[in-house]
Amino acid sequence: MTDMVDDVDLPYDEDASKQEKIESLQERLEVLESQNEEMRDKLLDANAENNKYQQKLERLTHENKKLKQSPLFVATVQELTDDGVIIKQHGNNQEALTEVTEEMREDLEPDSRVAVNNSLSVVKSLDDETDVRARVMQVDESPDVTYQDIGGISAQIDEVRETVEMPLKNPGMFDDVGIDPPSGVLLHGPPGTGKTMLAKAVANQTDATFIKMAGSELVHKFIGEGAKLVRDLFELARQHQPAVIFIDEIDAIAAKRTDSKTSGDAEVQRTMMQLLSEMDGFEDRGDIRIIAATNRFDMLDRAILRPGRFDRLIEVPKPDAAGREQIFKIHTRSMNIADDVDYAELAEMAVDASGADVKAICTEAGMFAIRDDRTEVRMTDFQEAYDKIEAEEEEAEDVSRTFA
Numbered sequence: 001m002t003d004m005v006d007d008v009d010l011p012y013d014e015d016a017s018k019q020e021k022i023e024s025l026q027e028r029l030e031v032l033e034s035q036n037e038e039m040r041d042k043l044l045d046a047n048a049e050n051n052k053y054q055q056k057l058e059r060l061t062h063e064n065k066k067l068k069q070s071p072l073f074v075a076t077v078q079e080l081t082d083d084g085v086i087i088k089q090h091g092n093n094q095e096a097l098t099e100v101t102e103e104m105r106e107d108l109e110p111d112s113r114v115a116v117n118n119s120l121s122v123v124k125s126l127d128d129e130t131d132v133r134a135r136v137m138q139v140d141e142s143p144d145v146t147y148q149d150i151g152g153i154s155a156q157i158d159e160v161r162e163t164v165e166m167p168l169k170n171p172g173m174f175d176d177v178g179i180d181p182p183s184g185v186l187l188h189g190p191p192g193t194g195k196t197m198l199a200k201a202v203a204n205q206t207d208a209t210f211i212k213m214a215g216s217e218l219v220h221k222f223i224g225e226g227a228k229l230v231r232d233l234f235e236l237a238r239q240h241q242p243a244v245i246f247i248d249e250i251d252a253i254a255a256k257r258t259d260s261k262t263s264g265d266a267e268v269q270r271t272m273m274q275l276l277s278e279m280d281g282f283e284d285r286g287d288i289r290i291i292a293a294t295n296r297f298d299m300l301d302r303a304i305l306r307p308g309r310f311d312r313l314i315e316v317p318k319p320d321a322a323g324r325e326q327i328f329k330i331h332t333r334s335m336n337i338a339d340d341v342d343y344a345e346l347a348e349m350a351v352d353a354s355g356a357d358v359k360a361i362c363t364e365a366g367m368f369a370i371r372d373d374r375t376e377v378r379m380t381d382f383q384e385a386y387d388k389i390e391a392e393e394e395e396a397e398d399v400s401r402t403f404a
Contacts, residue, residue: 143201187291195320318352
């Protein structure tokens, strides 16, 4: 209950003079005004705090509502008919005929991506973007590998440069002669001979968009997923022409076709069919060059080896003695080498070694120097490194023969 005037304690004595009463009341008024201002500030702070919590409550309520909603599924428009739109849901490839509004129908066309609900009704149209798996395969930063970092395959480097680099840098030369530039190059040979490094050097030396992938990345569980990824890769390349597509271990999807009836083999073959179509099909590929690499040339299907798909089949063999000497010099450029190191003798010692083997020998020789607390790598370190790696390879071969 509100206090009555008679109930309020007066700030002065009853026997005080009139002037003293006035002064006491003025002091009391100032105190009350100060308290009132303080309470007003607290009220404003409380309102601001309340607004903050109110906004947080609304946000959490909205998020809770979204979490309770049924998820939307991605589908592709197959056909627009008078009765509605035929869509195919991604993943299970389920087809359905559904109706859409006239306004949404104007924005749709075959191959458009849409979001559908549990009843397969089209909720909204999605941007026609390539698969995120395809976009992440685009190389944004050039590798730090140059042709000077690759030894023992100078003839193969020249072939790759005239097949891939020249059409990208000087396309007018081919127009003047009146021929189409080579469309693709297949690098084949034993492991560790520099096939992938050669592709990295091409990416370093050209300004074209470089897209890399492994053949195994195109193999998927669901029907049509691998073929779709191939389409998206080439669509990405067409959007960023000129472009170079590098397919490593292409034998994973381009092996010889068999009469196998398993669903896995059938899906791999469907993916290969899509790759063949994109490489040299009805539609013009555009200014796109393809580099592929494999260790199992004997496994590849003949259809992918014909001209028009791969115009150059380049064998990348193990280096000869001169090549091994050059590779030793490349991998020891940054090493502190002793004066007794003879590169020609090292090349003769490492008979039948690949470029990767030579690099492993150099690394292991440096480890021998570190174990002896030295900063200089000697000839004996390379010899001991070669002996150690040879012993490890023989042991691995014995184990593989045991379990074969």
